[in-house]
Ligand SMILES: NC(=O)c1ccc[n+]([C@@H]2O[C@H](COP(=O)([O-])OP(=O)(O)OC[C@H]3O[C@@H](n4cnc5c(N)ncnc54)[C@H](O)[C@@H]3O)[C@@H](O)[C@H]2O)c1
């Protein structure tokens with residue numbers, strides 16, 4: 029059993045990681061400001077309310093709980109918002125990560141798992157994107173995640189940190205047991221807003237462009253279930269705790285779906301059509317991002333098991349019909 033500090037543990041992905049950590053016998057300590065997270069999502073271990081931009085608060089939490097490792101999820105993470113306000117993203121995400129890394133060093137915590145993103149790749153010609161693909165982010169969100177990867181690399185090189193960096197593709201779905209799920213307000217991610225439109229909670233969704241160089245002209249993404257992702261994090265941190273080397277690994281299903289294909293599948297799975305219309309492109313969106321997941325399989329023995337799009341949609345739908353948090 030290990031104590032793991034989980035920044036952003038009250039958020040969407042972080043709460044699924046906390047559940048998976050607890051199920052594997054570890055103690056997740058949630059560190060969260062509740063900026064976009066939910067108190068009801070913290071159910072698998074103790075919680076500390078704090079902000080990474082306040083260096084003293086994260087250092088105190090680390091000193092108090094003496095974690096064996098940290099999982100760092102806390103961030104601002106919307107591509108569109110980052111395009112509108114790059115400075116907000118650089119300040120929040122880079123400063124937050126730097127404060128965390130300094131606090132870990134001061135308190136002698138030597139293992140970190142970091143949430144990076146496929147947005148670090150940007151436009152890429154490869155059918156399946158491997159980790160050594162060119163790093164050319166299209167958005168400030170992707171740029172500052174890449175900068176944090178480099179910051180972490182310097183702490184590995186010069187301070188002996190060991191870090192697992194996961195580049196997630198598009199996370200979706202909800203806990204199959206219905207305890208936690210995705211609840212961003214306002215929501216901007218494709219799958220939940222599509223389901224909101226199917227439920228009549230919003231009039232329609234706008235497809236952001238159908239003139240991309242893809243088969244049906246809409247953007248192609250790789251959707252991976254939040255529970256699959258959470259399992260990878262447990263495997264990653266356990267590797268580091270056992271003394272294994274640091275790594276950078278993609279997490280995705282290895283299968284691309286266009287926006288139109290997801291809309292069609294959702295209509296089938298929920299039994300009612302998703303009202304939609306085509307609008308202009310959203311700045312910062314690459315045409316196609318599909319994961320080569322082979323490295324995560326090689327080094328962690330991980331593969332996506334619940335990331336079939338119908339399973340993702342069913343779990344997300346069950347969670348949404350329950351009303352999310354505060355229902
Ligand atoms: N959801 C996705 O599709 C996706 C894809 C790739 C990468 N990621 C990354 O995964 C991580 C989690 O994403 P998510 O979708 O769960 O987001 P989320 O907004 O649901 O969760 C983020 C959590 O961090 C907390 N937080 C934010 N800033 C904080 C701060 N300064 N101090 C303390 N807590 C703070 C929020 O309150 C929230 O609980 C992010 O780093 C994101 O960039 C997400």
Ligand SMILES: O=c1ccn([C@@H]2O[C@H](COP(=O)(O)OP(=O)(O)O[C@H]3O[C@H](CO)[C@H](O)[C@H](O)[C@H]3O)[C@@H](O)[C@H]2O)c(=O)[nH]1
Nearest residue numbers: 105107145146147197198216217218234235236247287313
């Ligand atoms: O109303 C909408 C919302 C989304 N989309 C499209 O649906 C796809 C998925 O969009 P999301 O907003 O759900 O997700 P993103 O691909 O923008 O970004 C997500 O995945 C990225 C990596 O692929 C990053 O990691 C990021 O953190 C995470 O939010 C994109 O092609 C987008 O253009 C629409 O057409 N209409």
